[in-house]
Amino acid sequence: MKIYTLCILAFAALMSYLFAALPAAPESSEGLPAYKVMVLGFDGLDPEFLETLISQGKLPHFERLLREGAYAPCLTFKPTKSVVIWTSIATGKRMEKHGIVDWMLLTGDRREKVLATGNVRRTEAMWNIASSAGRDVQIVNWWATWPAEPVRGEMVSNHYPKAKGNTLDEVTYPPELVAELEPYSSIEREIVRQQIANAGIPVYAPEVAESTFRPSDNFRREFRASAGHFVEDLLVEWVAHHLLETRGQRDLFGIIFRNADIFSHFLWRFIDRRTAERVFRLLMVDKVPLTPELETTMNQAYARVLESVYVHEDRRLGRLLERAGPETVVIVVSDHGFQFRPYGFYHYGLDAGGGTLAPPGVIFLWGEPIRRGARLRTPTVFDVTPTVLYLLGLPVGEDMDGRVLTEAIVPKVLAERNIAWVATHDTGTRGGEPRPSPIDDDILEELQRLGYVR
Secondary structure, three states: OHHHHHHHHHHHHHHHHHOOOOOOOOEOOOOOEOOEEEEEEEOOOOHHHHHHHHHOOOOHHHHHHHHHOEEEEEEOOOOOOHHHHHHHHHHOOOHHHHOOOOOEEEOOOOOOEEEOOHHHOOOOOHHHHHHHOOOOEEEEOOOOOOOOOOOOEEEEOOOHHHOOOOOOOOOEEOOOHHHHOHHHOOOOHHHHHHHHHHHOOOOOOHHHHHOOOOOOHHHHHHHHHHHHHHHHHHHHHHHHHHHHHHHOOOOEEEEEEOHHHHHHOOHHHHOOHHHHHHHHHHHHHOOOOOOHHHHHHHHHHHHHHHHHHHHHHHHHHHHHHOOOOOOEEEEEEOOOOOEEEOOEEEOOEEOOOOOEEOOOEEEEEEEOOEOOOEEOOOOEHHHHHHHHHHHOOOOEEOOOOOOOOHHHEOHHHHHHOOOOEEOOOOOOOOOOOOOOOOOHHHHHHHHHHOOOOO
16 A cells, blocks of 8 residues: 555646646736636436436435526537537537537548547637636546547546557557556446446346336347446546546546446336327327326336436435535536427437427536526536636637626626636647547447437
């Protein structure tokens, strides 16, 4: 244990030396103390399910954010493809500006499609802006961060949790961090099954799958693969706590967890059979139009099914809140929610004319400068980065498509700290072709199971 501690101290000393020449952090552009920011992403977290379970007293940590901070459903956009939306969250810009417009992008010669990778992004993300301004950052499992980018701190790319057993370069920055994280890369299968069972989340078995409402082949594949996704989120959380424990909390910390999205795509088959059959018969056999009452019935039934998943994520949130220092603002955000339509729950909805809809996600702000119990005014996914920059004491880009969520911030802070602006943070040096990786086939198969790619 002493040797391990000495190694960590030596590593920390080395990193301090390497960054000694960079600007000291952190004061705002007006010389005022800046806040630290933690951006906690929960992919697919739905406002209706969340609010239902909060009202029932099932999610104490989310309830604390609601009571002590600012909240509203978060407007998103079509297409509700995570890699696109999370890149907009990280840049404050629409997909036409940042360049990641789909899960798969054409290569330069336009002969094939390759999964979108971070080097395609044409604009600066919040971690690039913060690093350039002398702020330290930690980014873990953010969509489209492979190959890992040089930052002032650490980046563990979204390919890291999937690279188990594969030789894959550039999964972390600095590159040597991957060796330090090696002890977390293998988890015994039985431990995983036990953790899922302890959480109360259904564990795959053929007899369990066949007992659900009208199981399909794709449902069986999703259910069978869910333990692997659960493992990846466990690994992501362990890595995050390792970085926070060994490096301390950086000025900007960002992370994405995917459990809520993964399980929400298929657990609706576990809705009470009598309720599911009755609504199915009305909609699919009797051809009764979907009414708000039927939609409410299904939403309430699905909230009961998803309770174990949301409780698990609430506990995860609680563990990270314990890591947040007193000078920290925590932002919790999701990229989209789910909507019931005949027949099932999907990450996109349909309007009366058959057009697609983008079900909203959620956004919370919590911390010392945040107004207690504030209701945000139609926040969007584009507002996250401008708000993060303001709290870090950095200027907001005039070319960003979002705004600073000033209604969340106490008047005293707003009076002392004006919003600073800069024309753009972009230098025109970013952008390139998507890069194939050895794990692309695994990722593509997963996206097809979830209905994101056909």
